[in-house]
Amino acid sequence: MKKIALLLLVMIIMIGTTVACSSQKTAEESGTQTLTLATWHASDGLSKAVEGFNASQNNYQIEVKDYGEYDNYDSDDQADYVKGQTMLNIDIASGNIPDIINLHGIDRTAYAKNGAFINLYNFIKSDEKYNEQAFLANYLQANEVDGGLYWLSPTFFVDTLFANTKLTNGMTKWSMEEFLKVIQTVHEDHIEIMGHQSPTEFMTFVGAGNQFLNQVQETVHYDYPVYAQLLDFSAKLNEHDHDHGHDHSHSHGSGSADEDAKKFQTGQRLLVRGTFGDFNEYLGYFALYGEQPATMIGYPTLDGGSGSYFGMGHDLYAISAASKSSEGAWEYIKFALGLDVDQLDQVPQFSVVLDQLENQIQKKIESYTDGQYTSRKGAQLQLKKPNQKDVEEFMSILKNIKSFANYEPMFATEIYALYDDFYAGTKTSAEVARILQDKYKLYFKENQ
Structure with missing residues (x-):
């Protein structure tokens, strides 16, 4: 990341002093302008959006550069x-940026800053159709x-936790301290906390909501006592299954899936x-119980607020500050926004456009x-209307x-190494918390 931070300085200079070569006019008589789109692996949605956009008008044509071919x-x-x-x-950091970038899989926050x-x-x-009122407002704000x-x-999709209401004493959201109290009680009563209880996966859930580390706001809270307390508790979960979050649950057909349910x-x-x-997927989690x-209680939070989060779609479009065809790039993004996401051959996701989102949900009700x-991991679950x-x-x-x-x-490898040290008994939870606190505070200080 330090190398990327240095390259960012080069990028800023180049953006201000060089003429971008990312877009160029084709033959004058055609009047068509070519824009380049960079992506690390092209999804089905991206490919269909490019194909449809190129066929829909004659002002712009998109050429895709798929960096996945270098893997x-x-x-x-x-x-x-x-x-x-x-x-x-490296290309983004050095200023060699195409007009449009699919940022899926890219550490994008530092570049934006x-x-x-x-x-x-x-x-x-200033857009007549895709103004702020056209979108799920809090989705824009979250970005x-x-x-x-x-x-x-x-x-987008939703990332959250569902819980047995009886075992959580009727809470609809919870603080880290409330979460810890519930799971301690459940564990003492020999009730499983989740399907596969590896310590590292548990800690991944604990940190899922940017509570202890927030890259956008540049805040670090590993020094809150509850973090070390949660890490201590995690060691009680399948002590010999330190798998870095991989799913080792066994699925041997519908019998085992039904037994699991x-x-x-x-x-x-x-x-x-x-x-x-998908709306039916949402309903299916209630049917699972x-x-x-x-x-739908969400992940625990430091302030006890909502712990349900957005998950990003496969195609995350940005327009290069060096682009000479930013208006054309925006026209492409609008075209991608208007696609019927239910017709794409990919994992179901919700549209960020409000009227399309409402139509998606209404269709599910009408088709019931x-x-x-x-189906939930092989278990057949009956939905209520x-x-x-x-x-x-x-x-x-x-x-x-x-x-x-x-x-x-950031520093995922180092974090898992610290967890391994903790579970091996060579570092205490307090030491792990202190190391993480110091590491991230230093990172933000050095990259301001």
Whole structure:
């Protein structure tokens, strides 16, 4: 990251002093301008958006540069597996930026803070169709960096936790301290906390909501006592299963899946992580608990506020500050926003455009049939017919999400190494907390 920070300085100079070569006019008689779009692996949605946009008009044409072609999975060096991602980062940092960048998988916040991208509010404020009222307002706010909007994804999903309401004493959200008290009680009662209880996965859940580390706000709170207390508790969970969050749950057919689901339905399991981009998926998590009452409680937070988060879509578009065709780039982004996301061959996700989102949900209600089932990791779960109250509650939940889950972990390798030291008994929880606090505070100080 220090190397990237140094390269960012070069980028700032180059943006101000060089003429971008990323867009060029083709033959004068055609009047068509070519824009380049960089991505680390092209999703189905991106490919269809480019194809559709190019066919829809004659003013602009998009050419895709897919850095995924540089990845080498046959190499003995794991760094070669993500070589394309590294090369794209270097190109962005050095100012060699195409007109449009798909930032999925890129540590984008530092670039935004250093002026690499155009503030999309400059376009949204004057756009007749895609103005601020057209979007889920809190989604735009959650994307902001220092008040600016530097990227936009046509889709999102929700990342949260569902819990047995009886075991959480009816809470609808919880602080870190309340969370710790509940899981201590549940553990003492020999009830499972979640499906696969590796210590490191547990700590990943604890840190999912940017509570102890917030890259946008540049805040670090590992010195809060509850962090070390949670780390101490994590050591009680399957002490011999330190798997860095990989899912070692066994799925040997529908029998084992149904048996697994029964733990939720008999009150023998507290939590399930809910990641969904479909209204029926959302309803399916309640069906997982059967007759047991369930709450979308979210991840624990330091202030006891909402702990449900947005998850980013596969295509996260930014416009280069060096682009000579920013208006054309915005036209492409608008085209991508207008695609029917339900028609794309990818994991279901919600549209960020408010009327399209409402239409998605309404279609699910209209298509409901008696005895409709959904599948959750192999378990067949019967859905109850949704009503308008269910929709209103769900929209209220969406409109109250404040931020994104932490999908940009810095120093991840070092963090897991520290966890290994802790579980091996060579470092205390207090030492781990102090090291993380000092490391991130120093990082933010050095990269201001």
